[in-house]
Amino acid sequence: MHISYSNLHIFKELAMNKVMITLASIGILLTSGSALSDPAPMYKPGETASPAMAAPAMTGPIDRAKILTAPGVFGAFSTYMIRPDYYKLSAAERKGAAAEVMAVVDKHKEKVIVDAYLTRGYEAKSDYFLRVHAYDAAAAQAFLVDFRATRFGMYSDVTEALVGITKALNYISKGKSPDLNKGLSGATYTGDAPRFAFMIPVKKSADWWNLPEEERLRNMEIHTVPTLAYLVNVKRKLYHSTGLDDTDFITYFETNDLAAFNNLLLSLAMVPENKYHVRWGNPTVMGTIQPFADVVNKLSMGH
Numbered sequence: 001m002h003i004s005y006s007n008l009h010i011f012k013e014l015a016m017n018k019v020m021i022t023l024a025s026i027g028i029l030l031t032s033g034s035a036l037s038d039p040a041p042m043y044k045p046g047e048t049a050s051p052a053m054a055a056p057a058m059t060g061p062i063d064r065a066k067i068l069t070a071p072g073v074f075g076a077f078s079t080y081m082i083r084p085d086y087y088k089l090s091a092a093e094r095k096g097a098a099a100e101v102m103a104v105v106d107k108h109k110e111k112v113i114v115d116a117y118l119t120r121g122y123e124a125k126s127d128y129f130l131r132v133h134a135y136d137a138a139a140a141q142a143f144l145v146d147f148r149a150t151r152f153g154m155y156s157d158v159t160e161a162l163v164g165i166t167k168a169l170n171y172i173s174k175g176k177s178p179d180l181n182k183g184l185s186g187a188t189y190t191g192d193a194p195r196f197a198f199m200i201p202v203k204k205s206a207d208w209w210n211l212p213e214e215e216r217l218r219n220m221e222i223h224t225v226p227t228l229a230y231l232v233n234v235k236r237k238l239y240h241s242t243g244l245d246d247t248d249f250i251t252y253f254e255t256n257d258l259a260a261f262n263n264l265l266l267s268l269a270m271v272p273e274n275k276y277h278v279r280w281g282n283p284t285v286m287g288t289i290q291p292f293a294d295v296v297n298k299l300s301m302g303h
């Protein structure tokens, strides 16, 4: 290939740019590393936030406690309805479904964690839902594509799919609202192991997003005050979806106390923030927390 002087010049400049970019990225990494030595607490209390923003080097299965508390993690929620045709397959064919699904989970375990919930009987538009976490959104997609290629996945229609990412606290942080921030870590879940999970999408109006920062903070403080009493019987996690999906947030909860959960939602229905909600549920998805293999077996074999 003939390279003219001017081309060589361009190549040299490109190479220099590359060096500069690399140096700049190292600088950014170092700065963010030190800024994260005092990371803002994550939305879910009771678990320590991981200082790692970027995906750690993967050498084994993903560390569940870490990925569930780290910021910058991708979360994909999807609800499924099993097609009636599935039950026309022989029992022998359906019997192998759980093993096939678990092989896919195993294949992706270094990049993805998956939680499954049985919704049949509670929901009209789903039999189960999945919550998939990955440091890399493409890894979550790779899992979901493989899952849909299993026999069980093939006979499952997706009835809702929402994605979001986890972030450090925006409002009730040590810096902006120190007392309530303390309150958040003042109590942890003490109830029996939660059996029920809820997924509730939330979208706010343009009026909300155009409020001055101090007013949004004030509203979120008013949101937080009545909720503190529920830290002992409700676990929660927040995903930010603006721009990634047609909602602003995906809220996720685990509880064993449905009356307390109902009261919690009532208390949040009564705060001024609620006037800014253009979506609060729709759908609200309730499921029981179960090992993935159990969900598949129950829906495949009835036990």
Ligand code: HEM
Residues within 6 Å of the ligand: 043, 168, 169, 170, 171, 172, 173, 184, 200, 202, 220, 223, 224, 227, 228, 230, 231, 234, 235, 236, 238, 249, 251, 264, 265, 268
């Ligand atoms: C134990 C119960 C709860 C507690 C302690 C709690 C606490 C909080 C706190 C501290 C924040 C602010 C996060 C930040 O600073 O960025 C927040 C945000 C939020 N919470 Fe809750 N919450 C609870 C239950 C709920 C429920 C039941 C819902 C509705 C389904 C809900 C929906 C939201 C939403 C959508 C946000 C994000 C709002 C925004 O950034 O504009 N929370 N919550």
